[in-house]
Amino acid sequence: MHVPYCRTRCGYCDFNTYTAAELGPGVSQASFAGDLVTEIDLVGEQWHPEAPVDTVFFGGGTPTMLPASDLVGVLDRIDEVFGLASDVEVTTEANPESVDYDYLAELRSGGFTRLSLGMQSASTAVLAALDRAHTPGRVQRVVAEARAAGFQRVSVDLIYGTPGESDDDWRDSLNAAVEAGVDHVSAYALTVEDGTAMAAAVRRGKLPVPDPDIAAARYEVADEILTGAGFEWYEISNWARPGQQCRHNLGYWDVDAQWWGFGPGAHGHVGDLRLVNVKHPKLYAEELAADRLPLAEYEVVSAEERRLERIMLSVRLRRGVSPWSDSARQVLEQLVAEGLMTRVGERFVLSRTGRLLADTATLRLAEADA
Amino acid sequence: MTTGQQHSRSAVNTPGSTPAEAIRNFCIIAHIDHGKSTLADRMLQLTGVVSDRQMRAQYLDRMDIERERGITIKSQAVRLPYQAGDGRDYVLNLIDTPGHVDFTYEVSRSLAACEGAVLLVDAAQGIEAQTLANLYLALENDLLIIPVLNKIDLPSAQPEKYAAELAHIIGCDAADVLRVSAKTGEGVADLLDAVVDLVPPPAGDPEANPRALIFDSVYDPYRGVVTYVRVVDGALSPRERITMMSTGATHEALEIGVISPEPKASAGLAAGEVGYLITGVKDVRQSRVGDTVTSAARPAAESLGGYRDPRPMVFAGLYPIDGSDYPLLRDALDKLKLNDAALVYEPESSAALGFGFRCGFLGLLHLEIVRERLEREFNLDLISTAPNVVYRVIMEDAAEHVVTNPSEFPQGKVAEVFEPIVRATILAPSDFVGTVMELCQQRRGTMLGMDYLSEDRVELRYTLPLAEIVFDFFDQLKSRTRGYASLDYEPSGEQASELVKVDILLQGEKVDAFSAIVHKDKAYAYGVALTARLRELIPRQQFEVPIQAAIGSRVIARETIRAIRKDVLAKCYGGDISRKRKLLERQKEGKKRMKMVGRVEVPQEAFIAALSTSGETTQK
Numbered sequence: 001m002h003v004p005y006c007r008t009r010c011g012y013c014d015f016n017t018y019t020a021a022e023l024g025p026g027v028s029q030a031s032f033a034g035d036l037v038t039e040i041d042l043v044g045e046q047w048h049p050e051a052p053v054d055t056v057f058f059g060g061g062t063p064t065m066l067p068a069s070d071l072v073g074v075l076d077r078i079d080e081v082f083g084l085a086s087d088v089e090v091t092t093e094a095n096p097e098s099v100d101y102d103y104l105a106e107l108r109s110g111g112f113t114r115l116s117l118g119m120q121s122a123s124t125a126v127l128a129a130l131d132r133a134h135t136p137g138r139v140q141r142v143v144a145e146a147r148a149a150g151f152q153r154v155s156v157d158l159i160y161g162t163p164g165e166s167d168d169d170w171r172d173s174l175n176a177a178v179e180a181g182v183d184h185v186s187a188y189a190l191t192v193e194d195g196t197a198m199a200a201a202v203r204r205g206k207l208p209v210p211d212p213d214i215a216a217a218r219y220e221v222a223d224e225i226l227t228g229a230g231f232e233w234y235e236i237s238n239w240a241r242p243g244q245q246c247r248h249n250l251g252y253w254d255v256d257a258q259w260w261g262f263g264p265g266a267h268g269h270v271g272d273l274r275l276v277n278v279k280h281p282k283l284y285a286e287e288l289a290a291d292r293l294p295l296a297e298y299e300v301v302s303a304e305e306r307r308l309e310r311i312m313l314s315v316r317l318r319r320g321v322s323p324w325s326d327s328a329r330q331v332l333e334q335l336v337a338e339g340l341m342t343r344v345g346e347r348f349v350l351s352r353t354g355r356l357l358a359d360t361a362t363l364r365l366a367e368a369d370a
Numbered sequence: 371m372t373t374g375q376q377h378s379r380s381a382v383n384t385p386g387s388t389p390a391e392a393i394r395n396f397c398i399i400a401h402i403d404h405g406k407s408t409l410a411d412r413m414l415q416l417t418g419v420v421s422d423r424q425m426r427a428q429y430l431d432r433m434d435i436e437r438e439r440g441i442t443i444k445s446q447a448v449r450l451p452y453q454a455g456d457g458r459d460y461v462l463n464l465i466d467t468p469g470h471v472d473f474t475y476e477v478s479r480s481l482a483a484c485e486g487a488v489l490l491v492d493a494a495q496g497i498e499a500q501t502l503a504n505l506y507l508a509l510e511n512d513l514l515i516i517p518v519l520n521k522i523d524l525p526s527a528q529p530e531k532y533a534a535e536l537a538h539i540i541g542c543d544a545a546d547v548l549r550v551s552a553k554t555g556e557g558v559a560d561l562l563d564a565v566v567d568l569v570p571p572p573a574g575d576p577e578a579n580p581r582a583l584i585f586d587s588v589y590d591p592y593r594g595v596v597t598y599v600r601v602v603d604g605a606l607s608p609r610e611r612i613t614m615m616s617t618g619a620t621h622e623a624l625e626i627g628v629i630s631p632e633p634k635a636s637a638g639l640a641a642g643e644v645g646y647l648i649t650g651v652k653d654v655r656q657s658r659v660g661d662t663v664t665s666a667a668r669p670a671a672e673s674l675g676g677y678r679d680p681r682p683m684v685f686a687g688l689y690p691i692d693g694s695d696y697p698l699l700r701d702a703l704d705k706l707k708l709n710d711a712a713l714v715y716e717p718e719s720s721a722a723l724g725f726g727f728r729c730g731f732l733g734l735l736h737l738e739i740v741r742e743r744l745e746r747e748f749n750l751d752l753i754s755t756a757p758n759v760v761y762r763v764i765m766e767d768a769a770e771h772v773v774t775n776p777s778e779f780p781q782g783k784v785a786e787v788f789e790p791i792v793r794a795t796i797l798a799p800s801d802f803v804g805t806v807m808e809l810c811q812q813r814r815g816t817m818l819g820m821d822y823l824s825e826d827r828v829e830l831r832y833t834l835p836l837a838e839i840v841f842d843f844f845d846q847l848k849s850r851t852r853g854y855a856s857l858d859y860e861p862s863g864e865q866a867s868e869l870v871k872v873d874i875l876l877q878g879e880k881v882d883a884f885s886a887i888v889h890k891d892k893a894y895a896y897g898v899a900l901t902a903r904l905r906e907l908i909p910r911q912q913f914e915v916p917i918q919a920a921i922g923s924r925v926i927a928r929e930t931i932r933a934i935r936k937d938v939l940a941k942c943y944g945g946d947i948s949r950k951r952k953l954l955e956r957q958k959e960g961k962k963r964m965k966m967v968g969r970v971e972v973p974q975e976a977f978i979a980a981l982s983t984s985g986e987t988t989q990k
Binding site for chain 2: 313
């Protein structure tokens with residue numbers, strides 16, 4: 001569920017999201033949940049997955065810009081149309097400053113099971129550089145409020161490699177996340193995406209180009225601290241306490257899994273199709289008002305492309321890959337010899353060094369016979 | 371220039387029996403873009419050779435028709451019957467000239483087939499260096515020059531100014547400079563009349579044993595080699611055995627004809643006429659530009675002279691990126707050779723690049739053309755090494771080596787090294803004289819002279835080592851003169867120079883494909899610049915890669931490519947998957963353009979980078 005609203009736009013962010021000022025009149029945040037419900041109904045007429053839905057993820061944007069009742073209402077509609085599995089995982093992203101106890105309690109009682117907080121950093125300077133609105137202490141309080149509201153599963157997102165961030169800033173951020181008592185951490189190297197304010201600042205020389213070597217060192221620090229605190233990496237940028245892996249994330253990296261993306265610019269994956277909705281909320285609302293699925297484009301993934309996706313996605317995971325041919329085995333053994341992989345039983349898993357060079361590993365494996 | 375004698379229209383119009391007095395052989399000397407093709411189109415229309423209805427822009431350059439007809443019609447020579455203003459019938463043979471500095475010799479042979487030349491200059495731009503050089507060639511061949519300004523319909527045309535410039539250059543009166551618009555047709559009929567009036571008719575001996583000059587030869591997949599000739603003495607007829615005087619080889623003339631504008635077989639070609647002949651040979655080397663054709667039964671005692679073997683000036687190694695494509699590359703070169711008498715090659719192997727060919731070219735454009743055709747027509751992915759010239763190395767024991775590949779530069783006691791030099795002509799606006807002189811100075815040039823063509827245009831003449839202009843000189847010249855300067859050059863012998871070989875080592879291993887021969891005083895700057903450039907061009911590998919430049923065993927520069935630590939994108943969720951896959955697919959394609967040198971992946975561009983870093987470019 002892509003909710004394309006934010007109070008302000010962060011300089012590094014290239015997601016499909018809009019502030020009220022950017023959208024102007026004519027697009028109503030108030031009617032957005034209604035649009036999502038319409039889309040769910042339309043999709044439900046055409047798509048009939050065999051099993052009930054086992055994970056729902058509200059992302060954005062800032063889904064918690066909408067009233068909690070809106071989010072719950074959308075979830076209810078998914079249940080009515082597609083059915084929710086008894087152990088369904090329901091996550092929403094939230095900005096620390098956008099939620100409080102009452103809000104979270106309403107979500108929890110409405111069926112939400114997991115909260116993912118955009119913490120990014122514990123350093124005031126880094127948060128400012130990222131245009132984030134919250135203050136460092138806010139995250140700890142929100143985690144406590146979430147626990148009190150009944151959320152047992154809370155995750156934080158962190159960003160490393162922001163211009164001006166020091167090694168110590170990064171260590172402090174990791175320790176603050178651990179101390180806040182979360183059970184899941186996603187840590188991402190800052191990427192300067194085209195079209196963002198940050199990209200413009202880098203181009204004008206106002207910000208330095210992020211150094212990939214610094215990012216590599218920060219990653220290693222993250223892996224050390226989080227592993228030391230009882231987390232395990234289960235994907236290149238994701239760590240969890242045992243049993244707390246995000247089921248939704250794992251779905252993205254399983255090339256055989258299917259999902260539908262609702263909301264403007266949302267991506268779906270059904271059979272051999274990758275689908276994308278129209279990006280702009282206004283166009284999205286117009287398509288739905290005309291009783292049309294708001295699809296912008298779709299791509300039919302060929303067998304060859306699927307093969308590359310399978311390699312690219314499966315190497316990212318802790319469970320790793322098992323050799324599918326003699327030449328794949330040779331490449332895997334060579335990658336072990338070079339220190340990029342380790343062998344775990346019959347499977348081959350990226351080493352810490354290898355996780356940072358996953359593209360190299362993927363390309364090498366893609367050369368192996370099918 | 372009339373003879374007072376009237377010929378019947380049918381005699382004039384029948385190839386093989388056209389009287390010399392009715393023939394005018396001429397060419398158009400022009401810079402690219404100055405409107406030569408458009409003017410040729412107008413002439414075809416005006417002479418009725420192509421009807422207005424058939425006329426499509428630039429008829430003679432059309433390639434599709436070549437395939438349709440199964441013969442390569444280019445504008446090598448078109449026969450235009452023309453009734454002049456004096457009411458008489460004439461045959462005008464318009465002979466094409468190639469327009470590039472690499473092909474000076476070919477140009478000189480085309481000119482030798484003519485008695486006159488239309489010097490066509492854009493009235494908004496003035497004369498360019500190559501045009502000037504071709505004009506000098508035409509004057510050396512004693513051609514009558516008709517100066518013409520084209521594009522007088524352009525608002526930016528400055529006919530007064532450029533007429534004065536042309537008059538100054540060829541020593542005529544500015545009032546004699548004709549003005550035309552090839553686009554609208556204005557003045558073209560007057561120009562044709564001027565060709566009839568001013569260009570002398572051919573002066574050969576129609577009774578002598580035959581002699582015909584080959585001014586072009588083209589390989590046609592359907593007909594074999596089509597040879598374009600200008601008959602000087604005697605006559606040629608079909609089914610006759612002919613002899614190529616440079617080699618003594620004889621062939622049967624299966625077909626003789628003229629192009630007007632379609633090829634049309636004729637009963638023969640008489641003295642002064644221009645046309646084609648087909649002998650069934652499959653290799654243009656059998657029919658070389660500049661050679662003299664005579665009759666096997668009635669051979670001429672002496673050739674027309676001026677024949678020269680094509681001499682490659684620039685060498686480069688061509689290697690398939692995928693080593694298993696080597697046989698394909700060999701077959702492709704064998705095929706190209708059929709249509710390119712100047713292309714030479716021999717197999718060579720490089721420790722870095724594997725098996726390939728060392729190829730010789732007339733110049734850089736020629737290299738580019740060949741390489742592009744190999745990639746496009748034969749679907750080959752190639753690495754080209756930096757182009758280099760031929761060096762003659764004399765050892766202290768007087769042994770002599772001819773070096774066409776820098777990595778073969780001899781070790782040991784070298785007494786003297788000779789490098790080829792050229793005589794260059796540069797035309798530039800006078801504001802840029804200093805800039806041009808500075809560039810030539812940096813490239814070890816020696817100034818021969820300088821003339822003002824007009825108040826604001828200058829001709830500079832230099833001797834320059836060919837090696838110094840072979841790579842990026844023209845680009846530098848253009849960029850430093852905001853595109854205004856033009857360049858022409860011709861080989862001018864050799865000179866002794868203090869040259870050394872600079873080697874490049876990757877991970878301590880010498881990479882032969884990167885070796886270059888450089889002037890001693892520039893070797894250090896070259897080593898520093900090239901190692902820095904390679905550090906930028908070679909992507910980071912999983913391990914550290916030291917890059918060194920060395921003269922013999924002495925290291926003169928060093929850079930290090932640090933090992934890559936991170937290439938993965940941190941995020942890969944639903945919407946990222948297609949994008950990320952496409953990124954990887956592009957990288958996969960990119961890898962195919964890389965060559966493994968030892969354990970190091972080196973991109974194609976790195977092999978070309980070598981000479982572009984010499985000296986001044988690092989200061990940019």
